[in-house]
Amino acid sequence: MTWLVVYTKPQKEQVAEHQLSNQGFNTLLPMITQRKRVRGKWQDVRGALFPRYLFIEVALGTQSIASVRSTIGVVDVLRFGQQPATVPDTVINYLRQQQAALEAGSEANAWPHKPGDRVEIFDGPFAGLQGVYKMAKNQDRAALLIELLGRQNEVVIEQQFIGQAV
Known part of the structure; x- marks a missing residue:
């Protein structure tokens, strides 16, 4: 054969x-x-x-x-x-x-962003800001650390609104 x-x-x-x-x-x-x-x-x-x-x-x-x-x-x-x-x-x-x-799931479930990645917010109330990807909260949302009012703040943003920072 x-x-x-x-x-x-x-x-x-x-x-x-x-x-x-x-x-x-x-x-x-x-x-x-x-x-x-x-x-x-x-x-x-x-x-x-x-x-x-x-x-x-x-x-x-x-x-x-x-x-x-x-x-x-x-x-x-x-x-x-x-x-x-x-x-x-x-x-x-x-x-x-x-x-x-x-x-078996070794790579299929990888998120597009990993903790510590620099990301940019493209839409929503924080559009234009950059931050650090902290973790996925659920399928559609992620926690980011962004600089606001002189300190790091955790915000939860929809995954669709973020991308790699350039």
């Missing part, structure tokens, strides 16, 4: 994986969760580790890959000249191990 790389249409990795699985191919679509700003709020967004690519396992001598090209969400099988690009089993096993580690 050989692992091949499939090039997909934009944002269609999961559709292509589902369709290829239905055709009997063993597939691997490594995913990653990142904390991103979506419509002004920090959210965990899950996406492909390799955008527009996924892996399928085939028996090249006995199993045809012609059906892969006409699969919904697929553009083509990645090739070098006329030969499909292959991926060693060791690489696939490594990707699976890393995927399992990420799903």
Whole structure:
């Protein structure tokens, strides 16, 4: 059995994986969760580790890959000249191990700011001020230390209103 790389249409990795699985191919679509700003709020967004690519396992001598090209969400099988690009089993096993580690929560729950980071407030009553990130109060709010009236004061601000200071 050989692992091949499939090039997909934009944002269609999961559709292509589902369709290829239905055709009997063993597939691997490594995913990653990142904390991103979506419509002004920090959210965990899950996406492909390799955008527009996924892996399928085939028996090249006995199993045809012609059906892969006409699969919904697929553009083509990645090739070098006329030969499909292959991926060693060791690489696939490594990707699976890393995927399992990420799903265990080792990095997926990281906040965009860490205690001690210099941050700037972009909106709200303290807009334009800089401070030091102290801690997350809950999913949407954070405690900051800002200089007001000659001393450090703790204020609680919505996470969406703060960003890295420049």
